[in-house]
Amino acid sequence: MSARRSGVRKLLTLAALLPIGLSLAAVPAPAAPAAFTHPGVLVSRAQLDFIRTEVNSGAQPWKSAYEQMMGSPYASLSRTAKPRSVVECGSYSNPNLGCTDEREDAIAAYTDALAWYLTQDDRYAKKSIELMDAWSATITGHTNSNAPLQTGWAGASWSRAAELVKSTYGDWPGAGRFATMLREVYLPKIIGGSTSNGNWELVMMEAAVGISVFLDDRAGYDSAMSRYRNRVAAYVYLSTDGALPKTVPGSGLNTRDQIVRYWQGQSTFLTGLTQETCRDFVHTGYGIASIADVAETSRIQGQDLYGTDVGERLRQALGFQSKYQLGAAVPGTLCGGKLTLGLGPVTEVGFDALHTRLGIAMTNTQTLTENQRPAGTNNLFVAWQTLTHAANPH
Template structure:
């Protein structure tokens, strides 16, 4: 069945420039150089990886350090939000590790894992941004602890736990693998971490799933594929992004930007958007332009959702995911903007020269972006992704 196509959303007329026509792949050599690799078409498989290459490459780290040192806005506010967050502290008290984690049934040790994944990722970034060894030590303590202990993730929401938490842990591990202090992470310990992803996380996420379940699995599989240097894992995620019957980009977002969860609530809608953006950012670093898929469909989703959550009317067609249909757009959690907008705004505006009026308006409401809900996203986009 063809997906419904709600009417197009008109652009605001308050002096904001209209969107430019999508630039062809052959015209973006400068963007390719910035990623460290030549851009490929969205469906072209890659043969090797840029490292570190989950959300942040080395030049991204250097850009952040330069912006912090310059003491200018909006990066200064973004840095202050990030460095003072509870999970960015080298004194963070590890909550795990545990042998088993359950999400959705008993909830045993679920809180411990997602808290520690946040702290591992943020301390890995703090190490790279400050050079303070205590942060590297903390990130590695968490990664090594869970890698040597966790044996299973269970519960009715096990796939969500594996995808959301696994993504954050893989991002931390990727940074540390290529920047850790000499001698602090042995080859056998790194292999143990790879085995954690291959044996515990990947078997849960490689089946993908419907709507937000599937989109979270996509970003997790991409991150784990990069860390494990496994192109087959990474390519499976890219194929799902493009082709999966229930979670491909063009299934979760219509051409006007309406999301399959727009009629469910605005939190899950933004979860889908943020997850697909994170997948696109990993791909961009690896030389693939998933952002451009289906005439910048992801941007249409962000514009539609930002416009609605800023209090404006948007067209709605009866639609939904593979498992649920919604007759009207939901007001549940309307106006509660998640910290997922800076990444997308900076890609389309700074890298591609395409206007993002409603996305930027949302940013103005929440800048500097802070921590995400639980472990759902990386957050802190004002520091991490403002170019």
């Protein structure tokens, strides 16, 4: 029997064992392009050129977003990297042995890469390279309970930085070593996914997709995209899913009670609700950000997911969370009538794709997005998305 037929049979057998109302997400078809587009992680060359034109003309909101980025410590040309051989991150980054340093150096490398392209001042490209070289010469691994999440956070920013620099500035002497770091230190830690809260696997797959683009790794890309598609379907609920949310194959969520516990005790499922809405909006925002970021990279690489269930789940998740972040009354049937807000600077990419490019009306998301401009960084993996994606038509 072929591996493909064997895998399908296993899924069908598992699905048959599920109680009525539970559904597994389907394993998507391969998605990697025959040849990757570069630059192609989160931002394309056309998008970058649009940003540069708007910034140079002094147009808003790009001018203020650019000034915000350039005025941040992440853009400082005097920044000194703080690499460690082993980054140790426990729960909630306690202990924090290199966790913050790694994430922030990775964001700085991406910030400098953007600054290079927008200013054409090669000091910024060289600073980005300096930060990447410092870490690729030093790091050998991540450890403790938050290691997969930390690797995803940092890997998402490293891949954006490296992709921009290599594609628009050129190869540098340490580029091969940096690629080896991503391939041997980062990718193995994240490519297998996670059964923790959904934002973990989503950012891990965001990093894996970005790294795979940079490495021209079609197998890694397909593996990461398959896990991403399954996790998105299991992270945002749509009424068409049935009585209960979808589950990820191998999650161990086999009963209604198990699913309700995993969804933070929420037993009434509403379109746009996420698996972490009743936990807090901060972590929900992480998940939404990664859903949008991967969809954007996929679009650049030739497969537009916005017209699939991914786009619909993203649209509904943005609208649902935005409504309550803006102050709508919380019904007693939602999280016991109490929400912990704090969605963060995570709406620009999805809003741009769905509203600017596809023309979908998203009133609550639009209000929240415009109120939050310019969106800065969450100091983890989201950075400067008003600058890169506000009203960007490309």
